[in-house]
Amino acid sequence: MTNSPPNRANSDTAAIKPIIQIRNVTKRFGQLAAVDDVSLDIMPGEFFVLLGPSGCGKTTLLRMIAGFELPTEGQILIDGQDMTGVPPNQRPVNMVFQSYAVFPHMNVRDNVAYGLKIARTPKKDIRDRVNEALALVKLDGLGDRMPDQLSGGQRQRVALARSLVMRPKVLLLDEPLSALDAKLRAAMQFELADLQEKVGITFVTVTHDQDEALSMASRIAVVNKGLIAQMATPSDLYEYPANRFVADFVGSVNLFEGRLIVDEPERAVVECPALGRVYINHGVTGPHEGTVHVALRPEKISLYRQGEAPPAPDAPVGHNLADGVIKGMSYLGDITVFQILMPSGQVMRVSRPNLSRFDQEDFTWEDRVSMRWHSSSPVVLLA
Amino acid sequence: MTGAGGQSWRTQKRVFATIATGPILWLLLFFIIPLAVLWAYSFGRNVGLTEIEISGTFANYAKAIEPLYLQIFGKSIAVAGLTTFICLIVGFPVALAITFATPKWKPWLLLGIMLPFWTNLLIRTYALMAVLRTEGYANQSLGWLWQLSSNARVVLGLQPLDAFEPLHLLYNNFAVVLGLVYVHLPFMVLPLYAALDRLDRSLIEASLDLGAGHFRTLLTIVAPLAAPGIISGVVITFVPALGAYLTPDLLGGTDSQMIANVIERQFKRANDWPFGSALSFMLMYATFIMIAWQAQRERKLMRTGIGPDVGARA
Numbered sequence: 001m002t003n004s005p006p007n008r009a010n011s012d013t014a015a016i017k018p019i020i021q022i023r024n025v026t027k028r029f030g031q032l033a034a035v036d037d038v039s040l041d042i043m044p045g046e047f048f049v050l051l052g053p054s055g056c057g058k059t060t061l062l063r064m065i066a067g068f069e070l071p072t073e074g075q076i077l078i079d080g081q082d083m084t085g086v087p088p089n090q091r092p093v094n095m096v097f098q099s100y101a102v103f104p105h106m107n108v109r110d111n112v113a114y115g116l117k118i119a120r121t122p123k124k125d126i127r128d129r130v131n132e133a134l135a136l137v138k139l140d141g142l143g144d145r146m147p148d149q150l151s152g153g154q155r156q157r158v159a160l161a162r163s164l165v166m167r168p169k170v171l172l173l174d175e176p177l178s179a180l181d182a183k184l185r186a187a188m189q190f191e192l193a194d195l196q197e198k199v200g201i202t203f204v205t206v207t208h209d210q211d212e213a214l215s216m217a218s219r220i221a222v223v224n225k226g227l228i229a230q231m232a233t234p235s236d237l238y239e240y241p242a243n244r245f246v247a248d249f250v251g252s253v254n255l256f257e258g259r260l261i262v263d264e265p266e267r268a269v270v271e272c273p274a275l276g277r278v279y280i281n282h283g284v285t286g287p288h289e290g291t292v293h294v295a296l297r298p299e300k301i302s303l304y305r306q307g308e309a310p311p312a313p314d315a316p317v318g319h320n321l322a323d324g325v326i327k328g329m330s331y332l333g334d335i336t337v338f339q340i341l342m343p344s345g346q347v348m349r350v351s352r353p354n355l356s357r358f359d360q361e362d363f364t365w366e367d368r369v370s371m372r373w374h375s376s377s378p379v380v381l382l383a
Numbered sequence: 384m385t386g387a388g389g390q391s392w393r394t395q396k397r398v399f400a401t402i403a404t405g406p407i408l409w410l411l412l413f414f415i416i417p418l419a420v421l422w423a424y425s426f427g428r429n430v431g432l433t434e435i436e437i438s439g440t441f442a443n444y445a446k447a448i449e450p451l452y453l454q455i456f457g458k459s460i461a462v463a464g465l466t467t468f469i470c471l472i473v474g475f476p477v478a479l480a481i482t483f484a485t486p487k488w489k490p491w492l493l494l495g496i497m498l499p500f501w502t503n504l505l506i507r508t509y510a511l512m513a514v515l516r517t518e519g520y521a522n523q524s525l526g527w528l529w530q531l532s533s534n535a536r537v538v539l540g541l542q543p544l545d546a547f548e549p550l551h552l553l554y555n556n557f558a559v560v561l562g563l564v565y566v567h568l569p570f571m572v573l574p575l576y577a578a579l580d581r582l583d584r585s586l587i588e589a590s591l592d593l594g595a596g597h598f599r600t601l602l603t604i605v606a607p608l609a610a611p612g613i614i615s616g617v618v619i620t621f622v623p624a625l626g627a628y629l630t631p632d633l634l635g636g637t638d639s640q641m642i643a644n645v646i647e648r649q650f651k652r653a654n655d656w657p658f659g660s661a662l663s664f665m666l667m668y669a670t671f672i673m674i675a676w677q678a679q680r681e682r683k684l685m686r687t688g689i690g691p692d693v694g695a696r697a
Contacts (some may be wrong), residue, residue: 088591101589115593
């Protein structure tokens with residue numbers, strides 16, 4: 001699933017050619033490699049998200065696709081065309097900037113028409129296409145407004161319309177939702193995904209927000225220190241993280257060090273000093289000499305009063321069970337997150353949905369509890 | 384913090400009074416009162432050599448709008464306007480270059496722009512004279528080039544050129560405009576740089592991204608958004624250029640005197656303080672009109688969203 005070689009997609013999906021091919025691209029600023037030998041293919045119609053912490057190189061990668069930065073090494077192809085030496089104003093891509101970059105001295109209509117005027121599109125076509133684009137982003141009727149008469153969300157729609165009206169092969173979005181407030185952000189996530197489906201243009205988005213990435217993307221590349229840590233669909237990324245960085249960065253996770261003591265095709269057991277024996281209902285592939293890590297998501301753990309946990313139906317007695325004391329609780333409305341101190345001294349995060357109004361009263365500080373999880377839940381990480 | 388501090392300044396009247404008294408007294412004694420005296424003189428007439436009678440006459444103003452003086456006013460405006468225009472044409476690329484220079488180079492380039500301020504205007508003007516005079520560096524260099532091409536013609540078997548005639552670069556209108564441009568260029572570059580540096584770079588990138596070339600982006604995005612800087616640059620170049628005295632005095636010929644030179648003559652050689660005062664106030668009114676125009680333009684730009692806070696808004 002990681003770093004696919006450039007020709008992999010060609011052989012797998014013979015008919016469809018990737019719209020963007022990034023081949024061994026490195027970008028160095030001085031000594032520092034912001035992007036380090038990255039190769040990836042983006043297929044037409046994808047909603048592709050580059051996800052990573054700030055300074056990981058994801059924005060640099062996006063800006064290299066747009067042509068605002070030049071790769072130190074490697075090659076970027078858009079629709080099969082080598083983009084080396086092609087300036088931004090001649091690339092078949094358009095970008096929505098983080099600050100939106102709506103021209104403050106032009107009204108909405110002139111902003112959206114800007115690119116078409118430069119392309120010397122006939123006046124009538126400009127009018128029709130601008131109206132169409134404004135309707136698409138639900139800004140009809142606001143064409144005569146100046147940008148400072150618009151809200152942040154509306155300005156972003158102007159930026160979207162201004163790019164979409166150019167009918168680019170790929171739309172690049174740099175942190176498109178970071179400047180919006182939480183409610184609007186959630187609504188825009190759905191709207192962007194909707195819009196992408198409607199126009200059928202490939203979207204490539206950069207974000208540091210995992211919720212945003214998971215909810216919008218058809219495929220995500222997690223970027224860390226200029227390298228791609230994992231590339232997968234949102235659910236694969238969450239359920240089968242390839243390494244500790246991805247497990248920790250995407251969602252929240254409990255990580256335990258351990259040693260594989262059983263590894264057969266249908267079952268594996270990891271002996272974790274801080275957690276006990278973890279039973280897994282499938283084998284582990286790959287080299288696993290020495291230390292491995294077990295990742296357990298907080299929502300995949302059930303909570304019981306100490307000693308009241310029924311024996312696990314799918315694991316040998318004494319496996320996939322742990323005791324502890326509740327040391328912290330945060331009530332978040334839909335769920336409550338518990339911090340449970342185990343005898344080993346390590347803390348386990350457990351989240352529990354508040355199914356009824358009184359669920360939050362079941363457990364409280366200093367309660368002694370037992371935790372149990374299904375044998376399909378733990379993920380063994382080799383890296 | 385600043386808001387609350389500003390509020391308490393206003394409420395602490397005694398502190399405010401204590402701090403403001405000094406500067407207010409200073410301005411009153413050395414600026415307002417002398418100016419008021421001159422203003423009064425402009426409505427007076429000479430009686431005897433040193434005495435001025437303030438009679439409330441408008442004769443001085445009537446004289447000031449006689450064709451002879453109006454022509455000099457017009458000429459001063461033309462020279463200052465030309466100077467401002469050349470400063471804008473030369474200064475805009477310079478300001479752009481500084482804006483997009485690497486962080487390492489930027490302070491040095493800015494220093495280069497401000498360095499002339501550290502040298503006395505008189506010395507700078509004399510230095511320019513050394514360049515422009517008949518046997519100056521400019522003519523020497525041109526003479527050398529002339530000689531070189533003449534020699535080249537001889538080598539190629541052609542007739543040698545006639546002897547080099549030094550160009551008359553000094554004591555004319557050309558020298559005055561050149562000197563004024565040289566002196567006032569920093570006044571143009573600095574506000575332009577301030578406006579350009581504040582510009583959100585992603586606006587430029589967005590324009591390129593939408594297919595515009597660099598020149599188109601400069602005309603349709605950069606220049607309109609730098610308008611407040613252009614206007615302040617124009618005003619603070621034009622106003623001092625209009626009142627320039629030293630430059631036309633030293634570099635100009637007999638026909639290149641500007642209004643400040645005429646005013647000086649009234650106060651000194653002609654010993655006609657009332658008329659000199661009237662001319663001074665005419666100049667000042669012209670300046671006021673310029674500044675009012677600038678304020679008006681700036682307010683209008685603020686309303687359309689290109690005001691100074693355009694970056695903060697993005």
